[in-house]
Amino acid sequence: MVTAGGGALESSVENGVGYAQAAVGLQDEAGYQPFTDGWAAYREAHAHLQAGRVDRSLEIFTGRAAQTGLAHVLGLCSLTSILALVGRSGEAIAIADDAMNAARAHANPGIIATAYYAYGLAYAVADPHRALNIFREGLAYTRQHQTPFSEAIISREAAGLEAAHGDIGQALELFSASIDSFHQAGNTTFLTFSFGRMVVLFDRTGRPEIAATLYGAATHRPGADVAVSVVAAVDQVRSVLDVDTFDSCVRTGAAMTITEAVRYARTEPAAP
Numbered sequence: 001m002v003t004a005g006g007g008a009l010e011s012s013v014e015n016g017v018g019y020a021q022a023a024v025g026l027q028d029e030a031g032y033q034p035f036t037d038g039w040a041a042y043r044e045a046h047a048h049l050q051a052g053r054v055d056r057s058l059e060i061f062t063g064r065a066a067q068t069g070l071a072h073v074l075g076l077c078s079l080t081s082i083l084a085l086v087g088r089s090g091e092a093i094a095i096a097d098d099a100m101n102a103a104r105a106h107a108n109p110g111i112i113a114t115a116y117y118a119y120g121l122a123y124a125v126a127d128p129h130r131a132l133n134i135f136r137e138g139l140a141y142t143r144q145h146q147t148p149f150s151e152a153i154i155s156r157e158a159a160g161l162e163a164a165h166g167d168i169g170q171a172l173e174l175f176s177a178s179i180d181s182f183h184q185a186g187n188t189t190f191l192t193f194s195f196g197r198m199v200v201l202f203d204r205t206g207r208p209e210i211a212a213t214l215y216g217a218a219t220h221r222p223g224a225d226v227a228v229s230v231v232a233a234v235d236q237v238r239s240v241l242d243v244d245t246f247d248s249c250v251r252t253g254a255a256m257t258i259t260e261a262v263r264y265a266r267t268e269p270a271a272p
Helices: 002-010 013-028 039-050 054-065 069-085 089-106 109-123 128-145 148-165 168-185 188-204 208-218 228-240 243-255 258-270
Strands: none
Touching (some): 148 188, 188 258
């Protein structure tokens, strides 16, 4: 079951949805023994998100949040983060404390780290300085409890806020650490999400050609531009560059292998 659900991250997007749905279907089989309650549905919802079906993803997570145990915790944390990503920050803030409290009550470091990620995202627009402090606290927690995946995703989000409201050099270091972690793990999906976030950074720092190229690299997987901040940044880059230059940069990024895109994201931004 775990392998099938995990296919949502490792296969093509539509295959991933199918594998995750198969995992959910196994719950009706005699002798079914879950890896953990609610995990298969959690994977299915994320597969739909990566396929661009945000409403279906939110529907599944809403159902999980109404349950008990880990399903409830995962549902609340995921609802908080996705609502924030798609621009519904008021709704995210309304449940962010509940998500964090539920995670702490569950007392699993990996789940608490996930809650830090969701909590920071909820405040990223309404109170970015508070969000950045939450992410910094979350990074300290992930390092203390050795949860490298959560450290990587929090690093990615903290990088975006550092670029806009903190230190650009620190932003680049955090992005580099996040990209390295996902690349070493072979996690293509989260790599492309990171490329998408870097579009925002290089739009804000006046480097639109790099931003457009990284946007092209993010098209390795659908769903990388689900965040409203990425959509807005791409629109801004389009308005700055002429059509031919924008399209050329996007094609260049899209033609890169994942390894080439990682190398570009780590080295080109630092070039003079």
